[in-house]
Amino acid sequence: MAASPTNSPPGNPARRRPSGRCARIAAGIDRQARRLAALANAADAARRSSETILDSLPDPLLLFGEDRTLYRSNAAARAAFGGEMAAVLRHPLLRGAIDRAFATKAPQTADVTLPVPVAREVQATVILLDPVLADGTAALVVLSDRTRERAVERMRSDFVTNASHELRTPLASVIGFIDTLRGPAADDVPAQRRFLGIMAEQAARMHRLIDDLLSLSRIELTEHQPPADRVDLVKLIRSVAAGFEPRLAGRLRLDIAEGLPAVTGDADQLAQVLGNLIDNAAKYGGEAGEVRVSLGPPAGTRWPARPGVLIAVSDDGPGIPRADLPRLTERFYRVDKARSRGVGGTGLGLAIVKHIINRHRGQLAIDSEEGRGSMFSVWLPAAEG
Ligand SMILES: Nc1ncnc2c1ncn2[C@@H]1O[C@H](COP(=O)(O)OP(=O)(O)O)[C@@H](O)[C@H]1O
Ligand SMILES: [Mg+2]
Structure with missing residues (x-):
């Protein structure tokens, strides 16, 4: 449009060279076009960098427009609430907090409980942006999952x-x-x-x-510092068992394999584990039944693949109902409170056992069959080297 036909080879408009006023106009338009392109690039870069910032934030964020509809969410929000986003957005307490923020222009919080698929407790903080950002964002909602903290x-x-x-x-x-x-x-x-x-x-x-x-x-x-001493489990089991001899008078059987790897542990704490398990077997097992303590190599697929050893304490008592098994290691959890108190129990023995095993980076498994007995198995990792 800015080309002058006299100065340009005919038939090839791209090569025509503008001159005079037209050329100046052409150059001006070109400059404008370049500036606009640069501005568009800058705007695009700014949008991308603000998206990168939003997506790199660890807290779930929701951005709302002035019409109070969701405008954008960051990666953390999509990862944390992807499937439940509709439930979050619909939640009356969150809607209420957004409305209050718009009405008062002050930050508002709401404690939102999401029932599905697993109950979650989320604190939402609504922050109003005044004036509204260039991209139309009028309010920010920061969601923090408080489920663990509340538990x-x-x-x-x-x-x-x-x-x-x-x-x-x-x-x-x-x-x-x-x-x-x-x-x-x-x-x-x-x-x-x-x-x-x-x-x-x-x-x-x-x-x-x-x-x-x-x-x-x-x-x-x-609990966070693993123990550092080398423990001879054979000696430890024999000495704890000897302490129970008077009470169990010939009802305690030991089955100890030799030649097992050593474990790194805290001897006093491991003695406490064994003592609590034998004490339980003696208290809740059959009146005249046997208590068996075994030490051997871990068998089966339920234990970690790393080298380790297995200690098991079993009795032939009445056993434990299946429904109670997962809760046995909770503090003060007892199957039969009166019975536990009657035999001097505190309800803390197995909680102590669990924490000691955790500190040793080991594992505890409880198997029981009602009417036949119970078996408490402790897997401990072998010492390195
Ligand atoms: N060998 C066992 N046979 C049957 N029930 C058991 C056995 N060991 C533990 N329990 C049950 O687990 C509960 C919790 O055990 P524990 O934490 O040692 O507390 P406590 O022995 O002080 O009651 C016991 O009260 C008992 O109901
Ligand atoms: Mg006990």
């Missing part, structure tokens, strides 16, 4: 409630008996003897509970 909080508070309750019961009984001894039983010597016996039992129960609670908290403190 830990609940567990901690359940633990404190349970521990206080477990201590309060024997303490109330001791206080009650002290009152009785001071008042109605002040001159009743046979009653005093009986009550003192019960008080001693309750005090011993509190003592055991405090010992177990301290044990548990010490183990938890060191």
Whole structure:
């Protein structure tokens, strides 16, 4: 359009050379076109870099337009809520927080519980952008998954409630008996003897509970540091078993394989594992039944492929209902509370066992058949080198 036919070879418009006013106009248009192209490139680069920034942020982010519809989401949001995005967007508490943010121009938060497919607790923070960004973004929603945090909080508070309750019961009984001894039983010597016996039992129960609670908290403190000592399991099993001999009088059988690899461990903690498992087998196993402790190479596919050893403690008692198996290692979980208390249990033995095995990077498996008995298997990794 800017070409002058006189200066250009005919028939080849691309080669025509403009001159004069037309040339200046042509050059101006060309400059404008270049500037526009550069601007478009810059805008495109800016859009891409803002997308890169959004996508590299670890927190799920949603960007809303002024019409309060979803405008964009970052990679973290798509990864975390891909399938549930519609449920998130529809959630009345989130919609409410967005509306409040637009009305007040101040950041708003909402605790949103997503029921499907697994219950999740998400905190949404709505931040209004004023003025609206050039790309139309009017509000930012930051989603943080609080599910784990809330579960830990609940567990901690359940633990404190349970521990206080477990201590309060024997303490109330001791206080009650002290009152009785001071008042109605002040001159009743046979009653005093009986009550003192019960008080001693309750005090011993509190003592055991405090010992177990301290044990548990010490183990938890060191759980992230694997133990460093070499432990001779054969010697350890024989010595723990010897401690039970008087109580189990000939009912304890050892089946120990020789020539197994050494393990790296904390001998006191491994003795505690073995002691708690044999104690349970003695308490909850059959009255006159056998308790078997075996040490051998791991067999079957349920154990890690790395070199390791397997310790198993089994009894031929009444067993454990299948539904209770997954919960046995929870603190204070007992199949039969009254029975456990009656035999001096605290409900913490298996929780301690689990934490010690975790610290040793080992594994625990519980097998039980009702009416036939139970088997607690502990896999421990072989020491390296
Ligand atoms: N060998 C076993 N046979 C049957 N039930 C068992 C056995 N070992 C543990 N249990 C059940 O698991 C529960 C939790 O065990 P544990 O944590 O050691 O607590 P505690 O022995 O103090 O009650 C016990 O109360 C009992 O119900
Ligand atoms: Mg126990």
